[in-house]
Amino acid sequence: MKIFYNFCLLIFSTFGFAQVGIGTTIPEAALHVAGESATVRLESLSQANNVLNDGTKLAPSYVEKNGNITLSSSQTGTTSISIIDASSTFSSKVLASNIGASNTTTNIYSYQIITQAESFIEVKYSLSYNIFASYNMGNQTGIRIFDGESRQIKTFFTITGIANEFGQISQNYYNISTNGGSGTFYNNGFAYITLPAGTYTINFYANIAGHVNNTTEVLFGGAESLLRLRFYQ
Known part of the structure; x- marks a missing residue:
């Protein structure tokens, strides 16, 4: 016992x-x-x-x-709503060029997202840029445009697995003065997309259009640019 x-x-x-x-x-x-x-x-x-x-x-x-x-x-x-500030995606400046062509499309930025369940996503961006006839990334100097010819600066984004172009926005630019045409411009776009659970890449593009005899170089990004994503699950 x-x-x-x-x-x-x-x-x-x-x-x-x-x-x-x-x-x-x-x-x-x-x-x-x-x-x-x-x-x-x-x-x-x-x-x-x-x-x-x-x-x-x-x-x-x-x-x-x-x-x-x-x-x-x-x-x-209940519905879960989350907001991501991904503005750092645009922090590094990227040069896109259109030389000897009517238009050129360049992939300038990418951002990856992961959805754990089917989500309704809102993407908003404000992409800053400066326009030049030519620009030297080495010494960060450029030659301004003053030929009076029109240029079109278009931005949009795509998502892997989807053929559509989202958030399309474009602006036209021309200048005839050697003292004019400077300053920062902005393309502001947004879109709403429904995605199933998975991993996706958001690719941002710039399409620069102009006369084939003219050159155009556009410097995108920097601290003034913004990217916000809102997830509804």
Whole structure:
């Protein structure tokens, strides 16, 4: 009878102190991660695996009623809306040219998104640019246009797996003065797309049109450009 008593005491003691310690042998909670600089990594919340983590700023986390940790602030059964500021996509300046042709299309920027479920997506962009007859990326100087010939600057974007061109916007430009035609211009476009769960690349394009005898070079992007994405799930 004494042996049976000690065995029961051992079982209850084990369950009474069933705690896990990481970095400590004396855990003070069910899960105790010790250390002043200790961190916890959840791969399901990383940029690669979660559309609500854009990888450029901290993503707030939430605890659902059942204790699960999520980046979505919405409860199950309601629409989840998240906004991503992807303006850094346009931070580096890109030169697109139309030389000896009626028009030329250039892929200037790309941005990847991941949807974990079917989503309705709103894409808005404001792409800044400057127009030149020629531009040297090395010394960052250009020659202004003053020949009086019209140029058309068109921007749009595509999404992998979809043939459509979205967010199309175009502006015409001409100048006859050697002192005029400077300054920054903007193409502002938007579109709404429904996408099933998956990984997609948004490709932004510039189409530059003009007379075949004229050259046109357009410098796109920089700190003044914006890209916003809103996800409805």
